[in-house]
Amino acid sequence: MIKLAALIPLFPLLGFLINAFFGKKISKGLSGTIASITVLASFIVSILIFMELHASHEKQHVVNVFSWINSGSLQIPFEFLIDPLSSWFLLIITGIGFLIHVYSIGYMHDDEGFTRFFTYLNLFVFFMLLLVLGNNFLITFVGWEGVGLCSYLLIGFWFKNTAYNNAAKKAFIMNRIGDLGFLLGIILIFVTFGSISYTEVFDKAGTAETSTITAIALLLFIGAMGKSAQLPLYTWLPDAMAGPTPVSALIHAATMVTAGIFMVVRANVFYSISDVASNTVAIVGVATALFAATIGLFQNDIKKILAYSTVSQLGLMFLGLGVGAFSSSVFHVTTHAFFKALLFLGAGSVIHAMGGEQDIRKMGGLWGKIKITAITMLIGTLAISGVPGLSGFFSKDEILAHTYEHSKVLWLLGMITSMLTAFYMFRLLFLTFFGKFRGTHEQEHHLHESPFSMTVPLMILAVLSIFGGLLGLPEFWGTGNWMHHHLDPVILRKNDSVLSHETEWTLMILAVAAAAAVILFAWMVYMKNRVLPVNKEEQLKPWQRVIYNKYYVDEIYDFLIRKPLDVLSNIFHKFLDVQLIDGIVNGIGSGVKSLGSVVRLAQSGNIGFYITSMVLGVVLIILLTFLK
Numbered sequence: 083m084i085k086l087a088a089l090i091p092l093f094p095l096l097g098f099l100i101n102a103f104f105g106k107k108i109s110k111g112l113s114g115t116i117a118s119i120t121v122l123a124s125f126i127v128s129i130l131i132f133m134e135l136h137a138s139h140e141k142q143h144v145v146n147v148f149s150w151i152n153s154g155s156l157q158i159p160f161e162f163l164i165d166p167l168s169s170w171f172l173l174i175i176t177g178i179g180f181l182i183h184v185y186s187i188g189y190m191h192d193d194e195g196f197t198r199f200f201t202y203l204n205l206f207v208f209f210m211l212l213l214v215l216g217n218n219f220l221i222t223f224v225g226w227e228g229v230g231l232c233s234y235l236l237i238g239f240w241f242k243n244t245a246y247n248n249a250a251k252k253a254f255i256m257n258r259i260g261d262l263g264f265l266l267g268i269i270l271i272f273v274t275f276g277s278i279s280y281t282e283v284f285d286k287a288g289t290a291e292t293s294t295i296t297a298i299a300l301l302l303f304i305g306a307m308g309k310s311a312q313l314p315l316y317t318w319l320p321d322a323m324a325g326p327t328p329v330s331a332l333i334h335a336a337t338m339v340t341a342g343i344f345m346v347v348r349a350n351v352f353y354s355i356s357d358v359a360s361n362t363v364a365i366v367g368v369a370t371a372l373f374a375a376t377i378g379l380f381q382n383d384i385k386k387i388l389a390y391s392t393v394s395q396l397g398l399m400f401l402g403l404g405v406g407a408f409s410s411s412v413f414h415v416t417t418h419a420f421f422k423a424l425l426f427l428g429a430g431s432v433i434h435a436m437g438g439e440q441d442i443r444k445m446g447g448l449w450g451k452i453k454i455t456a457i458t459m460l461i462g463t464l465a466i467s468g469v470p471g472l473s474g475f476f477s478k479d480e481i482l483a484h485t486y487e488h489s490k491v492l493w494l495l496g497m498i499t500s501m502l503t504a505f506y507m508f509r510l511l512f513l514t515f516f517g518k519f520r521g522t523h524e525q526e527h528h529l530h531e532s533p534f535s536m537t538v539p540l541m542i543l544a545v546l547s548i549f550g551g552l553l554g555l556p557e558f559w560g561t562g563n564w565m566h567h568h569l570d571p572v573i574l575r576k577n578d579s580v581l582s583h584e585t586e587w588t589l590m591i592l593a594v595a596a597a598a599a600v601i602l603f604a605w606m607v608y609m610k611n612r613v614l615p616v617n618k619e620e621q622l623k624p625w626q627r628v629i630y631n632k633y634y635v636d637e638i639y640d641f642l643i644r645k646p647l648d649v650l651s652n653i654f655h656k657f658l659d660v661q662l663i664d665g666i667v668n669g670i671g672s673g674v675k676s677l678g679s680v681v682r683l684a685q686s687g688n689i690g691f692y693i694t695s696m697v698l699g700v701v702l703i704i705l706l707t708f709l710k
Contacts, residue, residue, distance in 0.1 A: 083134045087145045087162045089127050090172060091211040093120040098204040105197035111187070117200035118183040121207055125176035132169045141165055141571040144217055144281070151220075155276065161217035163280060167572040170412065171214040171344055174419050175337055179207050181539040182335075185427050186328040188535035189434060199239060199326065206232035210337045214344055219268045219278040222345065226264065226309065229338045230257045236333070237325040249324035256318040260308015264345075267301030274298070280348065284574060287351045299352040299359030302345060303366075310342030310396050313370045317636055320389040327430030330385055334392040335423035340415050343399050347408050351574040354406065364404020364488070368495045371397025373633075375502035379509075380622070380630040382615055383440050384429045387510050391466065392422060394499060398481055401496055407484035408573050409566045413554040414481055416565075417473035420550045421465035424543035428459035431532040431540065432514060436525055442510060443615050447519035451529040454537045456515045458544040463511045465547040467504035468597045473550030475594075480554060483589055487581050497596060504600040512608035513615070520614075556586065 097120030101113050108116075135141065143164040150160040162168075183203060190196050209228025216222040231254075238250025272278050274294055275286045287295065306312070311319035319339065323330055333339060346353065346363065353360045374393035381387045395418050402411035433440055435452050449456045465474040478500060486493040519526050531537065554565040581589075607613045616622055622630055631637075684695075 083127075083130045084143045084164050085145060086127060087131060087164055087215065088147050090124045090131075090176070091208050091215065093123040093127075094204045094208040094211065096120055098201055098208060101197055101201040101204065105201060108197075110191075110196045113197040114183070114187040114190075114200050117204050118180060118187065120204060121176055121180045121183050124207070124211065125173070125180050128169070128172040128176050131164060132173055135164060135166070135169050136568075142281075156272075158218060158220055158278065160221065161279075162215040163217035164215075165572055166568050166570075167344070167347060167412070168214050170416075170568065171340075172211065174340075174416060175207065175210050175214065178335055178419050178423050178543075179203075179210075179332065179337065181542060182328050182332050182423065182427070185331075185430070185536050185539040186326075188533040189328055189430055190326060193326075195239065199236075202232055202235045202239070203328075203332070206236065206332065206337065210341070213341055217280055219271060219280070219283075222348075223264065223268060226305070226341060226345075227261065229341065230254060230261065230309075233257070233322070233333060233338055236329040237322045239325050239329065243324070246324040249318075249321040252321050253318040256315050257308045260305045260315055263301045263303075263308075264305025267298050267305065270294070270298050270301060284349075284351050287355060292356060295352050296356040296358045299349070299356050300362060302349055302352070303359065303363055306342030306346055306400075307366065308342075309345075310339050310400070311370075311393050312342070312366050312397065312400060313373060314635075316370060316374065316393050317632075317639065319393055320386055320632075323383070323385040323389050327385065327426060327433060330389070331423045331426035331430070334389065334426060335419045339392060339396055340419070343396070343403065343411060343415050346400075346403050347412060347572070350403075350408050350572070353403065354574065360404050360406065362404070364401050364485075364492060367397045367400025367402075367404055368485075368492050368499070369397070370394070371401060371499040372495050372502075373397075375499045375506070376629055377632050378506040379502065380615075380626055381506075382443050384432060384442050384445075384510060384514065385426070385440055387442075387506060388422070388425055388429060391425075391503065391507065394503060395422070395466070398478065398496060398499065401485060401492065402481035405484050405488035405492070407481055409563075409569045410477065410480035410484055410554070412569060413565045414477035416553060417465070417477040417547070417550045420543055420546040421462040421472075421474055424458060424462040424540060424547055425466065427536070427540055427543065428455050428462060431455040431536055432459075434532050434536070435529050436521065437528045439521060439525060442513045443617065444521045444525070445514045445519070446517040446521075447515070448529070449515040452531045454531055454540065458537075458540040459515070460511060461544045461547050463507045465550075467507055467601065468500055468593060469601075470594055471548075471551070473547050476551035476554050476556070479590055479593055480556070482593060483581060483586055486585075486589055497593065500593065501596050501600045504597045505604050508601050508604040509608055512604065516609060517612060 097117045100116055105113050135143070145162040145164060147160045147162060151158040183200070186199065186203065190199050193199065206229060209225045209232060211225070213222050213225025213229065216225060234250045234254040237253050238247045240246050241250075268278055271283055274290050275283045277283055277286075308315045319334070322333055325333075353363065371394045374390045374397060378387050378390040378394065381390060395414070399411045399414050399418075402408075402414065431452065432445070432448065432455060435448070435455070436445065439445070461472070465472040468475045468478050482493055482496050482500070485496050552564075554563050556563065619627060619630060628634070
């Protein structure tokens with residue numbers, strides 16, 4: 083079955099081609115069904131391959147698809163690598179992707195671009211599958227660039243809105259900055275090892291200078307910073323909310339933003355060798371996690387809150403990668419895919435019920451109106467807040483435990499981030515579903531639960547958010563950590579925990595107590611005291627206004643980067659382009675025109691003049707011949 087791995091990306095590609103070329107000739111419902119079935123087919127094949135790999139003693143299989151690049155010493159076959167890491171990500175991408183496709187059938191039903199939307203979705207899934215399946219850095223890079231292109235198409239899906247187009251361009255350009263680092267890293271890998279194949283490069287990693295490995299790891303991490311929205315390349319992700327809500331779920335939960343995590347885990351041997359690179363990853367990760375969590379405290383757009391939550395959670399994952407907890411970060415990627423997809427799709431259901439409204443200040447009292455959405459979003463909120471028993475509790479606790487072993491300061495910052503997460507998520511929940519309805523009478527009249535095509539994926543994701551933590555139960559519970567054992571063959575240099583069981587229990591109790599205290603505080607503020615967010619920015623305190631405006635990072639980038647580049651571009655245009663280049667081109671044209679106006683005088687039409695000129699020419703030629 084493993085030999086059929088090529089079918090996994092082939093099915094979504096087939097769905098893309100059918101909808102792209104025949105979408106206008108088939109019904110909307112059929113195009114959505116085709117797109118969903120192709121992803122389901124990939125999911126089924128992924129399950130079969132995962133089961134075969136899990137039962138096999140050989141944990142690494144290379145599937146050669148075709149000969150690709152053969153140029154001198156550069157030999158790059160088009161190969162897929164099936165191992166515990168890629169097989170697990172295949173399940174996440176196709177499984178969550180299929181649920182999002184089904185949800186989109188109901189959510190996008192009345193949109194005039196319905197078929198085009200599913201065309202883009204299928205293409206997005208194809209490139210993401212290519213990214214995780216590739217057996218070398220170049221195939222991964224092709225998938226990497228492909229999801230960047232598709233994110234541009236999906237974020238700017240409603241292209242008639244200029245603001246949405248700007249958000250799409252922002253995502254595309256900011257990702258190109260990170261991609262340049264990734265590309266330079268690949269070039270340095272080839273120069274150093276003479277290959278970009280994973281198996282060959284990782285086998286030779288120990289033979290290179292540590293400084294070279296550090297440079298490679300940092301360049302690859304720059305690519306991850308762009309794709310997974312880490313400081314300072316994170317600002318595109320909140321703006322990506324311009325796309326339809328299923329796009330937000332697809333990008334933020336299981337696919338594009340996890341690409342950076344996947345790539346760092348795939349290249350974990352580099353980060354295990356280089357302490358500088360690992361520490362950089364950990365510091366950037368925890369800084370991003372805390373920074374984004376504070377911004378989420380004062381946002382009022384339901385999707386923007388979840389967007390900054392994603393940035394923050396990604397920061398925690400990179401914190402885990404930086405301290406060597408690679409398996410724990412993959413575990414959190416998995417649980418995050420469950421509850422974040424649930425929260426985004428739940429937010430879409432709320433927006434659907436509210437007739438397009440996204441401001442939580444205009445919601446309230448929705449618990450009894452959209453019961454399924456409310457209950458499932460409660461489960462997602464409990465999971466992301468680290469409430470015991472749910473998936474987020476186990477994965478987040480693992481990362482924090484490994485961080486405590488590495489650095490007490492980083493652990494404390496991670497704990498603060500977790501507390502802030504619980505607060506802003508329950509703020510969202512209380513303001514959206516409880517209290518009195520604060521919208522218009524028309525919105526209240528419009529309130530209704532979403533169709534089954536939207537609520538069934540919510541219920542499935544809710545179940546996964548509850549039981550997903552079973553994949554990584556701590557060793558001291560006597561069950562063995564399945565996720566760690568599964569990824570053991572991929573983690574080339576392991577950082578086994580040396581914490582005592584007593585310390586782990588203490589850290590777990592502290593995390594639970596902190597989450598409980600913050601949730602209680604949020605309940606007192608928004609439920610007991612009925613505090614509501616202010617309607618005008620001027621009513622905020624100065625420090626609150628700074629956070630509400632996202633620390634003015636976009637404005638700072640605009641002032642320090644965009645405006646100077648605009649000035650420089652205008653100078654180049656005025657002096658280099660208009661005066662120098664245009665001057666040379668126009669000068670040549672004017673010179674030819676002037677020369678022509680003089681030479682044309684010789685064309686008088688007088689035959690005698692022509693004969694005389696010819697004779698003089700012949701005489702001149704004869705004289706020149708004799709003079710030689």
